[in-house]
Amino acid sequence: MIVRLLILLLPFLLSCSVSKYTTGIKTMVELKGEWKFKIDPDDVGLSQFWYSSNFDRSDWASVEVPDFWDRYSNFSSYDGIAWYYKSFEIERIDKRKKYAIFFGGVDDDCGVWLNGEFVGEHRGYSDEFYFDVTKFLKQGLNELVVMVIDHGGPGGIYKPVAIVEYSEIEDLLKGEFYYKNARKSEEWVKDAIIYEIFPRAFSEKGTFKEIEREIPRLKELGVNVIWLMPIHPIGEVKRKGTLGSPYSVKDYYGINPEYGTAEDFKSLVKTAHENGIKVIIDLVINHTAWDNKLIIEHPEWYVKNDKNEIISPNSDWTDVADLNYDNPELRKYMIEMMKYWVKEFDIDGYRCDVAELVPIDFWNEVRKELDKIKPVMMLAEGSLPEQHLEAFDLTYSWNVYDALARIIRNGHLPSVLDNVLESEKYKFPKGSLRLRFNENHDKPRAVKFFGEDGALVSAFIVNTIPGVPLIYNGQEYGDTTNLSLFEKQVMSRDSVSKRGMKFYSFYKKLFNFRKNSLALxxxxxxxxxxxxxxxxxxxxxxxxxxxxxxxxxxxxxxxxxxxxxxxxxxxxxxxxxxxxxxxxxxxxxxxxxxxxxxxxxxxxxxxxxxxx
CATH class of the missing domain: 2.60.40.1180 (Golgi alpha-mannosidase II)
Incomplete structure:
Protein backbone atom coordinates (compact mmCIF):
# COMPACT_ATOMS: atom_id res chain seq x y z
CA MET A 1 0.00 0.00 0.00
CA ILE A 2 1.32 3.35 -1.00
CA VAL A 3 3.19 5.34 1.62
CA ARG A 4 1.76 8.61 0.31
CA LEU A 5 -1.50 7.87 2.12
CA LEU A 6 0.23 9.40 5.04
CA ILE A 7 0.60 10.40 8.53
CA LEU A 8 -2.27 11.94 10.52
CA LEU A 9 -0.28 10.63 13.51
CA LEU A 10 3.01 12.43 14.47
CA PRO A 11 1.57 15.72 15.74
CA PHE A 12 5.04 16.91 16.67
CA LEU A 13 5.77 17.35 12.98
CA LEU A 14 3.19 20.10 12.87
CA SER A 15 4.85 22.20 15.53
CA CYS A 16 8.61 21.78 15.11
CA SER A 17 10.58 24.99 14.62
CA VAL A 18 12.21 25.62 11.26
CA SER A 19 15.45 26.84 12.78
CA LYS A 20 15.70 24.55 15.79
CA TYR A 21 18.39 22.29 14.35
CA THR A 22 20.23 24.65 12.03
CA THR A 23 22.84 27.35 12.41
CA GLY A 24 23.13 30.60 10.51
CA ILE A 25 19.36 30.94 10.05
CA LYS A 26 17.11 33.60 11.51
CA THR A 27 13.37 33.09 11.29
CA MET A 28 11.75 36.32 10.06
CA VAL A 29 8.09 35.26 9.94
CA GLU A 30 6.47 31.96 10.90
CA LEU A 31 3.57 31.50 8.50
CA LYS A 32 1.32 29.44 10.72
CA GLY A 33 -2.28 30.00 11.64
CA GLU A 34 -5.05 31.23 9.35
CA TRP A 35 -4.69 30.90 5.55
CA LYS A 36 -7.20 31.19 2.72
CA PHE A 37 -8.00 27.93 0.92
CA LYS A 38 -9.88 26.79 -2.20
CA ILE A 39 -10.00 23.44 -3.98
CA ASP A 40 -9.53 23.34 -7.75
CA PRO A 41 -11.06 20.04 -8.97
CA ASP A 42 -11.33 21.30 -12.56
CA ASP A 43 -7.72 22.58 -12.68
CA VAL A 44 -8.67 26.11 -13.70
CA GLY A 45 -6.53 28.00 -11.18
CA LEU A 46 -3.54 28.54 -13.42
CA SER A 47 -5.55 29.71 -16.42
CA GLN A 48 -7.60 32.05 -14.19
CA PHE A 49 -4.47 33.47 -12.48
CA TRP A 50 -5.41 32.48 -8.94
CA TYR A 51 -1.81 33.28 -7.98
CA SER A 52 -1.96 36.95 -8.98
CA SER A 53 -1.79 39.67 -6.35
CA ASN A 54 -5.09 41.31 -7.25
CA PHE A 55 -7.18 38.12 -7.52
CA ASP A 56 -10.53 38.14 -5.67
CA ARG A 57 -10.40 35.50 -2.91
CA SER A 58 -13.49 36.59 -1.00
CA ASP A 59 -15.10 33.15 -1.48
CA TRP A 60 -12.05 31.19 -0.26
CA ALA A 61 -12.40 29.29 3.03
CA SER A 62 -10.34 30.07 6.14
CA VAL A 63 -8.19 27.15 7.31
CA GLU A 64 -5.31 26.44 9.69
CA VAL A 65 -1.77 25.73 8.48
CA PRO A 66 0.11 23.51 9.08
CA ASP A 67 -2.35 20.65 8.72
CA PHE A 68 -3.71 18.17 6.20
CA TRP A 69 -6.76 19.50 4.39
CA ASP A 70 -8.43 16.17 5.19
CA ARG A 71 -9.01 17.63 8.64
CA TYR A 72 -10.84 20.65 7.26
CA SER A 73 -14.63 20.50 7.12
CA ASN A 74 -15.97 19.06 3.85
CA PHE A 75 -12.55 18.07 2.45
CA SER A 76 -11.83 14.74 4.21
CA SER A 77 -11.96 12.68 1.00
CA TYR A 78 -10.71 15.25 -1.54
CA ASP A 79 -7.74 14.39 -3.76
CA GLY A 80 -6.48 16.74 -6.45
CA ILE A 81 -5.44 20.39 -6.70
CA ALA A 82 -6.01 23.02 -4.03
CA TRP A 83 -4.71 26.56 -3.48
CA TYR A 84 -3.52 28.36 -0.37
CA TYR A 85 -3.09 32.10 0.21
CA LYS A 86 -1.38 33.96 3.04
CA SER A 87 -0.47 37.64 3.44
CA PHE A 88 2.23 38.73 5.86
CA GLU A 89 4.31 41.76 6.79
CA ILE A 90 8.09 42.18 6.66
CA GLU A 91 9.19 45.15 8.73
CA ARG A 92 12.63 45.59 7.22
CA ILE A 93 14.55 44.21 4.24
CA ASP A 94 18.34 44.26 4.45
CA LYS A 95 19.66 44.18 0.88
CA ARG A 96 22.92 42.66 2.11
CA LYS A 97 21.06 39.59 3.36
CA LYS A 98 19.62 36.50 1.63
CA TYR A 99 16.07 35.33 2.26
CA ALA A 100 14.25 32.05 1.63
CA ILE A 101 10.85 30.52 2.12
CA PHE A 102 11.23 27.23 3.96
CA PHE A 103 8.65 24.41 3.84
CA GLY A 104 8.75 21.55 6.33
CA GLY A 105 6.64 19.40 4.01
CA VAL A 106 3.84 19.53 1.44
CA ASP A 107 1.78 16.51 0.38
CA ASP A 108 2.36 15.80 -2.49
CA ASP A 109 3.63 18.41 -5.03
CA CYS A 110 3.42 22.19 -5.11
CA GLY A 111 4.06 25.42 -6.99
CA VAL A 112 4.83 28.66 -5.13
CA TRP A 113 4.20 32.32 -6.01
CA LEU A 114 5.27 35.35 -3.99
CA ASN A 115 3.77 38.74 -4.80
CA GLY A 116 2.43 37.36 -8.07
CA GLU A 117 5.85 36.06 -9.20
CA PHE A 118 6.55 32.36 -9.72
CA VAL A 119 9.16 31.23 -7.20
CA GLY A 120 9.50 27.50 -7.96
CA GLU A 121 8.00 24.04 -7.79
CA HIS A 122 8.68 20.98 -5.66
CA ARG A 123 7.81 17.30 -6.19
CA GLY A 124 7.43 14.71 -3.46
CA TYR A 125 5.72 14.79 -0.10
CA SER A 126 8.46 13.70 2.29
CA ASP A 127 11.13 16.37 1.92
CA GLU A 128 11.81 19.67 3.57
CA PHE A 129 12.59 22.22 0.88
CA TYR A 130 13.22 25.90 0.33
CA PHE A 131 13.22 28.57 -2.37
CA ASP A 132 15.41 31.64 -2.38
CA VAL A 133 13.03 34.63 -2.39
CA THR A 134 15.55 37.45 -1.97
CA LYS A 135 14.46 39.13 -5.22
CA PHE A 136 10.72 38.60 -4.60
CA LEU A 137 10.37 39.64 -0.96
CA LYS A 138 9.18 43.19 -0.22
CA GLN A 139 9.32 45.44 2.79
CA GLY A 140 5.77 45.78 4.05
CA LEU A 141 2.90 43.61 2.79
CA ASN A 142 3.68 40.36 0.96
CA GLU A 143 1.30 37.83 -0.59
CA LEU A 144 2.13 34.11 -0.76
CA VAL A 145 0.21 31.61 -2.92
CA VAL A 146 0.82 27.85 -2.94
CA MET A 147 -0.79 25.43 -5.36
CA VAL A 148 -0.77 21.90 -3.91
CA ILE A 149 -1.30 18.77 -6.01
CA ASP A 150 -2.33 15.73 -3.95
CA HIS A 151 -2.20 12.34 -5.67
CA GLY A 152 -4.08 10.38 -3.01
CA GLY A 153 -4.75 10.21 0.71
CA PRO A 154 -4.03 13.20 2.96
CA GLY A 155 -3.00 16.39 1.19
CA GLY A 156 -1.91 19.90 2.03
CA ILE A 157 0.74 22.02 3.72
CA TYR A 158 1.22 19.69 6.66
CA LYS A 159 4.44 21.01 8.19
CA PRO A 160 5.61 24.50 9.16
CA VAL A 161 6.33 27.31 6.69
CA ALA A 162 8.53 30.31 7.41
CA ILE A 163 10.40 33.18 5.82
CA VAL A 164 14.01 32.94 6.96
CA GLU A 165 17.20 34.92 6.65
CA TYR A 166 20.22 32.76 5.85
CA SER A 167 23.89 32.95 4.98
CA GLU A 168 24.71 29.57 3.36
CA ILE A 169 22.57 27.05 1.49
CA GLU A 170 23.81 24.28 3.79
CA ASP A 171 22.21 26.07 6.72
CA LEU A 172 18.82 25.66 5.09
CA LEU A 173 19.32 21.98 4.37
CA LYS A 174 20.62 20.71 7.70
CA GLY A 175 18.00 19.08 9.87
CA GLU A 176 17.95 17.52 13.32
CA PHE A 177 19.17 14.13 12.13
CA TYR A 178 22.16 15.41 10.19
CA TYR A 179 24.07 15.38 13.45
CA LYS A 180 23.19 11.77 14.31
CA ASN A 181 24.29 8.35 13.09
CA ALA A 182 22.04 5.69 11.59
CA ARG A 183 21.91 2.29 13.24
CA LYS A 184 24.62 -0.08 12.05
CA SER A 185 23.25 -2.60 9.56
CA GLU A 186 24.50 -6.07 8.79
CA GLU A 187 26.90 -6.38 5.86
CA TRP A 188 24.40 -8.49 3.90
CA VAL A 189 21.83 -5.72 4.27
CA LYS A 190 24.23 -3.18 2.80
CA ASP A 191 24.99 -5.61 -0.04
CA ALA A 192 21.35 -6.40 -0.79
CA ILE A 193 19.80 -6.57 -4.26
CA ILE A 194 16.13 -7.00 -3.41
CA TYR A 195 13.64 -8.77 -5.66
CA GLU A 196 9.99 -8.08 -4.80
CA ILE A 197 7.60 -11.01 -5.42
CA PHE A 198 3.82 -10.91 -5.58
CA PRO A 199 3.19 -14.68 -5.19
CA ARG A 200 -0.22 -14.58 -6.89
CA ALA A 201 1.26 -12.86 -9.95
CA PHE A 202 4.63 -14.60 -10.04
CA SER A 203 3.32 -17.69 -11.86
CA GLU A 204 0.11 -19.23 -13.17
CA LYS A 205 -0.23 -21.40 -10.07
CA GLY A 206 0.89 -18.61 -7.77
CA THR A 207 2.43 -20.89 -5.15
CA PHE A 208 5.48 -21.07 -2.92
CA LYS A 209 6.62 -24.15 -4.84
CA GLU A 210 6.70 -22.15 -8.08
CA ILE A 211 8.79 -19.46 -6.40
CA GLU A 212 11.12 -22.11 -4.98
CA ARG A 213 11.75 -23.49 -8.48
CA GLU A 214 12.87 -20.03 -9.57
CA ILE A 215 15.43 -19.56 -6.79
CA PRO A 216 18.40 -20.81 -8.90
CA ARG A 217 17.44 -18.40 -11.70
CA LEU A 218 17.19 -15.49 -9.28
CA LYS A 219 20.60 -16.39 -7.87
CA GLU A 220 22.03 -16.44 -11.39
CA LEU A 221 20.42 -13.06 -12.06
CA GLY A 222 22.32 -11.67 -9.07
CA VAL A 223 19.49 -11.33 -6.53
CA ASN A 224 20.43 -11.96 -2.89
CA VAL A 225 17.25 -10.91 -1.03
CA ILE A 226 13.65 -11.71 -1.93
CA TRP A 227 10.74 -9.77 -0.46
CA LEU A 228 7.44 -11.63 -0.49
CA MET A 229 4.36 -9.43 -0.52
CA PRO A 230 1.86 -10.47 2.21
CA ILE A 231 1.54 -14.25 2.49
CA HIS A 232 -1.38 -14.34 4.94
CA PRO A 233 -5.06 -15.25 4.31
CA ILE A 234 -6.97 -12.37 2.70
CA GLY A 235 -10.13 -10.90 4.19
CA GLU A 236 -13.48 -11.54 2.52
CA VAL A 237 -15.67 -8.95 4.25
CA LYS A 238 -15.66 -5.68 2.24
CA ARG A 239 -13.18 -7.30 -0.14
CA LYS A 240 -12.05 -5.27 -3.11
CA GLY A 241 -12.10 -7.01 -6.48
CA THR A 242 -12.44 -10.74 -7.04
CA LEU A 243 -9.51 -11.96 -4.95
CA GLY A 244 -8.95 -9.06 -2.57
CA SER A 245 -5.81 -7.19 -1.61
CA PRO A 246 -3.04 -9.12 0.19
CA TYR A 247 -2.77 -6.02 2.38
CA SER A 248 -6.13 -6.95 3.96
CA VAL A 249 -4.85 -9.51 6.45
CA LYS A 250 -7.34 -11.97 7.93
CA ASP A 251 -4.98 -13.98 10.14
CA TYR A 252 -1.47 -12.88 11.15
CA TYR A 253 -0.47 -16.42 12.09
CA GLY A 254 -1.91 -18.03 8.96
CA ILE A 255 -0.72 -18.65 5.40
CA ASN A 256 -2.84 -17.97 2.33
CA PRO A 257 -3.89 -21.50 1.23
CA GLU A 258 -3.67 -20.39 -2.41
CA TYR A 259 0.09 -20.07 -1.91
CA GLY A 260 0.61 -23.41 -0.19
CA THR A 261 1.23 -24.74 3.30
CA ALA A 262 3.49 -23.85 6.19
CA GLU A 263 5.80 -26.67 5.12
CA ASP A 264 5.89 -25.26 1.58
CA PHE A 265 6.92 -21.89 2.97
CA LYS A 266 9.62 -23.42 5.18
CA SER A 267 10.96 -25.29 2.15
CA LEU A 268 11.09 -22.06 0.13
CA VAL A 269 13.05 -20.27 2.87
CA LYS A 270 15.42 -23.22 3.23
CA THR A 271 16.12 -23.39 -0.52
CA ALA A 272 16.67 -19.63 -0.67
CA HIS A 273 19.16 -19.80 2.19
CA GLU A 274 21.00 -22.69 0.54
CA ASN A 275 21.42 -20.45 -2.50
CA GLY A 276 22.71 -17.49 -0.52
CA ILE A 277 19.40 -15.59 -0.71
CA LYS A 278 17.71 -14.00 2.31
CA VAL A 279 13.90 -13.88 2.64
CA ILE A 280 11.85 -11.01 4.09
CA ILE A 281 8.06 -10.85 4.19
CA ASP A 282 5.59 -8.00 4.06
CA LEU A 283 4.24 -6.91 7.43
CA VAL A 284 0.86 -5.15 7.51
CA ILE A 285 0.09 -4.09 11.06
CA ASN A 286 -1.45 -0.64 10.72
CA HIS A 287 -4.79 -2.26 9.89
CA THR A 288 -6.51 -5.64 9.52
CA ALA A 289 -9.22 -7.20 7.39
CA TRP A 290 -12.76 -6.70 8.71
CA ASP A 291 -13.06 -10.44 9.33
CA ASN A 292 -9.80 -10.74 11.26
CA LYS A 293 -10.68 -12.45 14.54
CA LEU A 294 -9.07 -9.59 16.48
CA ILE A 295 -12.09 -7.41 15.72
CA ILE A 296 -14.32 -9.81 17.66
CA GLU A 297 -11.84 -10.73 20.37
CA HIS A 298 -10.30 -7.28 20.91
CA PRO A 299 -12.46 -4.46 19.51
CA GLU A 300 -10.66 -2.12 21.94
CA TRP A 301 -7.55 -2.49 19.78
CA TYR A 302 -9.14 -0.53 16.92
CA VAL A 303 -9.68 3.13 16.13
CA LYS A 304 -13.32 4.19 16.54
CA ASN A 305 -15.41 7.20 15.61
CA ASP A 306 -17.62 9.23 17.95
CA LYS A 307 -20.35 6.59 17.49
CA ASN A 308 -18.01 3.92 18.87
CA GLU A 309 -17.76 2.30 15.43
CA ILE A 310 -14.51 0.81 14.14
CA ILE A 311 -13.31 2.76 11.10
CA SER A 312 -10.97 2.45 8.14
CA PRO A 313 -7.66 4.37 8.16
CA ASN A 314 -9.02 6.64 5.40
CA SER A 315 -11.87 6.91 2.92
CA ASP A 316 -10.11 4.83 0.25
CA TRP A 317 -9.03 1.83 2.31
CA THR A 318 -12.54 0.51 2.82
CA ASP A 319 -11.44 -3.14 2.94
CA VAL A 320 -9.43 -2.70 6.16
CA ALA A 321 -9.99 -1.56 9.77
CA ASP A 322 -7.60 0.82 11.56
CA LEU A 323 -5.58 -0.38 14.58
CA ASN A 324 -4.89 1.79 17.63
CA TYR A 325 -1.35 1.55 19.00
CA ASP A 326 -2.26 3.43 22.14
CA ASN A 327 -3.26 -0.01 23.44
CA PRO A 328 -0.29 -1.80 25.10
CA GLU A 329 -1.86 -5.24 24.65
CA LEU A 330 -2.01 -4.74 20.89
CA ARG A 331 1.68 -3.92 20.91
CA LYS A 332 2.49 -7.11 22.84
CA TYR A 333 0.46 -9.19 20.40
CA MET A 334 2.20 -7.74 17.35
CA ILE A 335 5.68 -8.17 18.82
CA GLU A 336 5.03 -11.83 19.64
CA MET A 337 3.61 -12.39 16.17
CA MET A 338 6.69 -10.89 14.51
CA LYS A 339 8.99 -13.02 16.66
CA TYR A 340 6.97 -16.11 15.69
CA TRP A 341 7.76 -15.83 11.96
CA VAL A 342 11.47 -15.31 12.60
CA LYS A 343 11.69 -18.21 15.05
CA GLU A 344 9.42 -20.73 13.30
CA PHE A 345 10.19 -20.03 9.65
CA ASP A 346 13.69 -18.54 9.87
CA ILE A 347 12.75 -15.48 7.80
CA ASP A 348 15.33 -12.71 7.65
CA GLY A 349 13.21 -9.65 8.32
CA TYR A 350 10.26 -7.53 7.30
CA ARG A 351 9.19 -4.94 4.80
CA CYS A 352 6.89 -2.84 6.99
CA ASP A 353 3.84 -1.48 5.20
CA VAL A 354 2.92 2.18 5.85
CA ALA A 355 5.49 2.22 8.64
CA GLU A 356 4.91 5.93 9.22
CA LEU A 357 1.37 5.19 10.40
CA VAL A 358 2.65 3.04 13.27
CA PRO A 359 4.39 4.87 16.17
CA ILE A 360 8.17 4.94 15.98
CA ASP A 361 8.55 3.92 19.64
CA PHE A 362 6.74 0.67 18.81
CA TRP A 363 9.16 -0.06 15.96
CA ASN A 364 12.12 0.68 18.23
CA GLU A 365 10.83 -1.82 20.76
CA VAL A 366 10.21 -4.44 18.06
CA ARG A 367 13.74 -4.13 16.73
CA LYS A 368 15.28 -4.84 20.11
CA GLU A 369 13.21 -7.99 20.46
CA LEU A 370 14.00 -9.29 16.97
CA ASP A 371 17.71 -8.64 17.38
CA LYS A 372 17.69 -11.04 20.32
CA ILE A 373 16.72 -13.83 17.91
CA LYS A 374 18.92 -13.15 14.86
CA PRO A 375 20.18 -10.28 12.71
CA VAL A 376 17.33 -9.14 10.46
CA MET A 377 16.58 -6.58 7.77
CA MET A 378 13.90 -4.01 8.59
CA LEU A 379 12.65 -2.06 5.57
CA ALA A 380 10.22 0.80 6.19
CA GLU A 381 7.77 1.84 3.53
CA GLY A 382 8.37 5.33 4.76
CA SER A 383 10.82 8.20 4.41
CA LEU A 384 11.29 9.59 7.90
CA PRO A 385 14.90 10.24 8.97
CA GLU A 386 14.18 9.17 12.56
CA GLN A 387 13.27 5.69 11.36
CA HIS A 388 16.99 5.06 10.77
CA LEU A 389 18.10 5.69 14.35
CA GLU A 390 17.01 2.45 16.00
CA ALA A 391 14.33 0.50 14.17
CA PHE A 392 15.02 0.39 10.46
CA ASP A 393 17.88 -0.39 8.13
CA LEU A 394 16.20 1.00 5.02
CA THR A 395 13.57 3.56 4.02
CA TYR A 396 11.95 4.27 0.65
CA SER A 397 13.56 7.00 -1.45
CA TRP A 398 10.44 8.26 -3.18
CA ASN A 399 12.44 11.46 -3.68
CA VAL A 400 14.80 9.83 -6.21
CA TYR A 401 11.90 8.22 -8.06
CA ASP A 402 10.17 11.59 -8.32
CA ALA A 403 13.38 13.25 -9.51
CA LEU A 404 13.90 10.66 -12.26
CA ALA A 405 10.28 11.13 -13.34
CA ARG A 406 10.84 14.86 -13.69
CA ILE A 407 14.07 14.40 -15.64
CA ILE A 408 13.09 11.57 -17.97
CA ARG A 409 9.41 12.33 -18.53
CA ASN A 410 9.38 16.11 -18.29
CA GLY A 411 12.82 17.08 -19.55
CA HIS A 412 14.11 18.66 -16.35
CA LEU A 413 17.87 19.01 -15.93
CA PRO A 414 19.91 16.18 -14.39
CA SER A 415 20.86 18.59 -11.60
CA VAL A 416 17.41 17.87 -10.11
CA LEU A 417 18.86 14.55 -8.96
CA ASP A 418 21.85 16.31 -7.40
CA ASN A 419 19.51 18.56 -5.44
CA VAL A 420 17.56 15.58 -4.12
CA LEU A 421 20.66 13.65 -3.07
CA GLU A 422 22.17 16.72 -1.45
CA SER A 423 19.00 17.36 0.53
CA GLU A 424 18.94 13.70 1.57
CA LYS A 425 22.52 13.95 2.82
CA TYR A 426 21.63 16.83 5.12
CA LYS A 427 18.30 15.46 6.37
CA PHE A 428 19.10 11.84 7.17
CA PRO A 429 21.40 10.40 9.83
CA LYS A 430 24.91 9.62 8.64
CA GLY A 431 25.09 6.13 7.15
CA SER A 432 21.38 5.89 6.33
CA LEU A 433 20.53 3.31 3.67
CA ARG A 434 17.83 4.28 1.18
CA LEU A 435 15.85 1.88 -1.01
CA ARG A 436 16.28 2.86 -4.67
CA PHE A 437 13.76 1.88 -7.33
CA ASN A 438 12.19 2.90 -10.62
CA GLU A 439 9.25 0.52 -10.19
CA ASN A 440 7.39 -1.35 -7.44
CA HIS A 441 3.87 -2.64 -6.83
CA ASP A 442 2.66 0.88 -5.98
CA LYS A 443 4.06 2.41 -9.15
CA PRO A 444 3.41 1.83 -12.87
CA ARG A 445 5.55 -0.59 -14.82
CA ALA A 446 8.78 1.27 -15.61
CA VAL A 447 8.57 0.55 -19.35
CA LYS A 448 5.08 2.06 -19.48
CA PHE A 449 5.96 5.04 -17.30
CA PHE A 450 9.46 5.94 -18.52
CA GLY A 451 9.44 4.27 -21.94
CA GLU A 452 11.74 1.38 -22.84
CA ASP A 453 14.99 3.36 -22.94
CA GLY A 454 13.91 5.47 -19.98
CA ALA A 455 13.22 2.33 -17.97
CA LEU A 456 16.77 1.12 -18.57
CA VAL A 457 18.53 4.39 -17.84
CA SER A 458 16.48 5.01 -14.67
CA ALA A 459 17.29 1.46 -13.50
CA PHE A 460 20.94 2.16 -14.26
CA ILE A 461 20.87 5.25 -12.05
CA VAL A 462 19.10 3.62 -9.07
CA ASN A 463 21.58 0.73 -9.17
CA THR A 464 24.70 2.87 -9.28
CA ILE A 465 24.00 5.77 -6.90
CA PRO A 466 24.45 5.02 -3.16
CA GLY A 467 21.66 2.89 -1.72
CA VAL A 468 20.09 -0.56 -1.97
CA PRO A 469 18.34 -1.38 -5.27
CA LEU A 470 14.91 -3.00 -5.69
CA ILE A 471 13.47 -4.85 -8.68
CA TYR A 472 9.81 -5.90 -8.98
CA ASN A 473 8.89 -9.30 -10.38
CA GLY A 474 8.84 -9.26 -14.17
CA GLN A 475 10.88 -6.08 -14.36
CA GLU A 476 13.91 -8.12 -15.42
CA TYR A 477 12.07 -8.93 -18.66
CA GLY A 478 10.83 -5.39 -19.26
CA ASP A 479 7.32 -6.59 -18.40
CA THR A 480 4.43 -4.19 -19.03
CA THR A 481 1.70 -6.31 -17.38
CA ASN A 482 -0.34 -4.19 -14.97
CA LEU A 483 -0.41 -6.47 -11.92
CA SER A 484 -3.59 -5.67 -10.00
CA LEU A 485 -3.67 -6.15 -6.23
CA PHE A 486 -7.24 -7.43 -6.46
CA GLU A 487 -7.33 -9.77 -9.47
CA LYS A 488 -5.34 -12.65 -10.96
CA GLN A 489 -2.75 -11.40 -13.42
CA VAL A 490 0.56 -13.09 -14.12
CA MET A 491 3.89 -11.44 -14.87
CA SER A 492 5.38 -12.09 -18.28
CA ARG A 493 8.52 -14.22 -18.64
CA ASP A 494 9.21 -13.13 -22.18
CA SER A 495 12.89 -14.00 -22.38
CA VAL A 496 13.03 -14.50 -26.16
CA SER A 497 11.76 -11.19 -27.54
CA LYS A 498 14.25 -8.44 -28.33
CA ARG A 499 13.11 -6.42 -25.31
CA GLY A 500 13.04 -9.41 -22.97
CA MET A 501 16.58 -10.44 -23.88
CA LYS A 502 17.87 -6.86 -23.67
CA PHE A 503 16.39 -6.24 -20.23
CA TYR A 504 17.41 -9.59 -18.77
CA SER A 505 20.98 -9.21 -20.04
CA PHE A 506 21.13 -5.68 -18.64
CA TYR A 507 20.03 -6.69 -15.13
CA LYS A 508 22.18 -9.81 -15.05
CA LYS A 509 25.34 -7.91 -15.99
CA LEU A 510 24.56 -5.02 -13.66
CA PHE A 511 23.61 -7.10 -10.63
CA ASN A 512 26.53 -9.49 -10.93
CA PHE A 513 29.00 -6.64 -11.36
CA ARG A 514 27.47 -4.91 -8.34
CA LYS A 515 27.83 -8.08 -6.23
CA ASN A 516 31.57 -7.99 -6.88
CA SER A 517 32.05 -4.23 -6.65
CA LEU A 518 32.68 -2.69 -3.26
CA ALA A 519 32.76 0.69 -4.98
CA LEU A 520 29.07 0.38 -5.98
Missing part, protein backbone atom coordinates in the same frame (compact mmCIF):
# COMPACT_ATOMS: atom_id res chain seq x y z
CA UNK A 521 28.03 -1.13 -2.65
CA UNK A 522 30.11 0.97 -0.26
CA UNK A 523 31.88 3.64 -2.23
CA UNK A 524 31.77 7.39 -1.95
CA UNK A 525 29.87 9.14 -4.74
CA UNK A 526 31.88 11.93 -6.37
CA UNK A 527 30.27 14.01 -9.11
CA UNK A 528 32.19 14.13 -12.38
CA UNK A 529 31.90 17.13 -14.69
CA UNK A 530 31.23 16.90 -18.43
CA UNK A 531 30.82 19.40 -21.24
CA UNK A 532 27.09 18.62 -21.29
CA UNK A 533 25.96 18.72 -17.66
CA UNK A 534 22.55 19.88 -18.87
CA UNK A 535 22.05 16.44 -20.46
CA UNK A 536 24.68 14.09 -19.06
CA UNK A 537 24.82 12.78 -15.50
CA UNK A 538 28.24 11.43 -14.53
CA UNK A 539 29.76 10.39 -11.23
CA UNK A 540 32.50 8.25 -9.72
CA UNK A 541 31.98 5.59 -7.08
CA UNK A 542 35.20 5.06 -5.19
CA UNK A 543 36.15 2.58 -2.47
CA UNK A 544 39.82 2.16 -1.51
CA UNK A 545 41.61 1.28 -4.78
CA UNK A 546 38.44 0.50 -6.78
CA UNK A 547 37.03 3.24 -8.99
CA UNK A 548 33.87 2.99 -11.10
CA UNK A 549 32.50 5.60 -13.51
CA UNK A 550 28.78 5.88 -14.20
CA UNK A 551 27.81 8.15 -17.09
CA UNK A 552 24.34 8.52 -18.59
CA UNK A 553 22.61 10.73 -21.12
CA UNK A 554 19.34 11.67 -19.41
CA UNK A 555 17.99 13.65 -22.35
CA UNK A 556 16.17 12.97 -25.62
CA UNK A 557 19.15 14.38 -27.53
CA UNK A 558 22.22 12.46 -28.64
CA UNK A 559 25.45 14.01 -27.36
CA UNK A 560 29.18 13.71 -27.80
CA UNK A 561 30.56 14.79 -24.48
CA UNK A 562 33.91 15.08 -22.77
CA UNK A 563 34.61 14.04 -19.22
CA UNK A 564 36.68 16.52 -17.25
CA UNK A 565 40.01 15.15 -16.08
CA UNK A 566 39.52 15.55 -12.34
CA UNK A 567 41.52 14.38 -9.31
CA UNK A 568 39.87 10.96 -9.36
CA UNK A 569 40.85 10.29 -12.97
CA UNK A 570 44.35 11.75 -12.62
CA UNK A 571 45.22 9.03 -10.10
CA UNK A 572 44.34 6.36 -12.68
CA UNK A 573 46.39 7.76 -15.56
CA UNK A 574 49.69 6.01 -16.29
CA UNK A 575 51.88 7.11 -19.18
CA UNK A 576 48.96 9.08 -20.60
CA UNK A 577 46.73 6.01 -20.74
CA UNK A 578 43.88 4.51 -18.74
CA UNK A 579 43.01 0.83 -18.34
CA UNK A 580 39.34 0.07 -18.00
CA UNK A 581 36.62 -2.58 -17.97
CA UNK A 582 33.38 -1.71 -19.78
CA UNK A 583 30.67 -3.64 -17.89
CA UNK A 584 27.94 -3.74 -20.53
CA UNK A 585 30.35 -4.24 -23.42
CA UNK A 586 32.09 -6.88 -21.28
CA UNK A 587 35.54 -5.91 -22.48
CA UNK A 588 38.83 -4.83 -20.97
CA UNK A 589 40.72 -2.12 -22.77
CA UNK A 590 43.38 0.54 -22.65
CA UNK A 591 43.00 4.00 -24.15
CA UNK A 592 44.81 7.28 -24.42
CA UNK A 593 43.34 9.76 -21.99
CA UNK A 594 42.01 12.00 -24.76
CA UNK A 595 40.13 9.00 -26.23
CA UNK A 596 38.89 7.70 -22.89
CA UNK A 597 37.25 10.93 -21.81
CA UNK A 598 35.26 11.38 -25.03
CA UNK A 599 31.88 9.67 -24.99
CA UNK A 600 29.21 9.46 -27.64
CA UNK A 601 25.88 8.80 -26.00
CA UNK A 602 22.56 8.33 -27.75
CA UNK A 603 19.40 9.49 -25.90
CA UNK A 604 18.92 7.61 -22.61
CA UNK A 605 22.06 5.53 -23.02
CA UNK A 606 24.76 4.94 -20.45
CA UNK A 607 28.10 3.37 -19.62
CA UNK A 608 29.44 1.70 -16.50
CA UNK A 609 33.23 1.56 -16.49
CA UNK A 610 35.65 0.17 -13.93
CA UNK A 611 38.92 2.10 -14.13
CA UNK A 612 42.10 0.47 -12.87
Missing amino acids: RRGEMIKAKTLNDDKVYAFWRKYKDETVLSIANLSTWGVTTKLQIDEVLKKKIKNGKVKFYDVFEDKIGEAKVEDFVNFKLEPFTFKLISVF
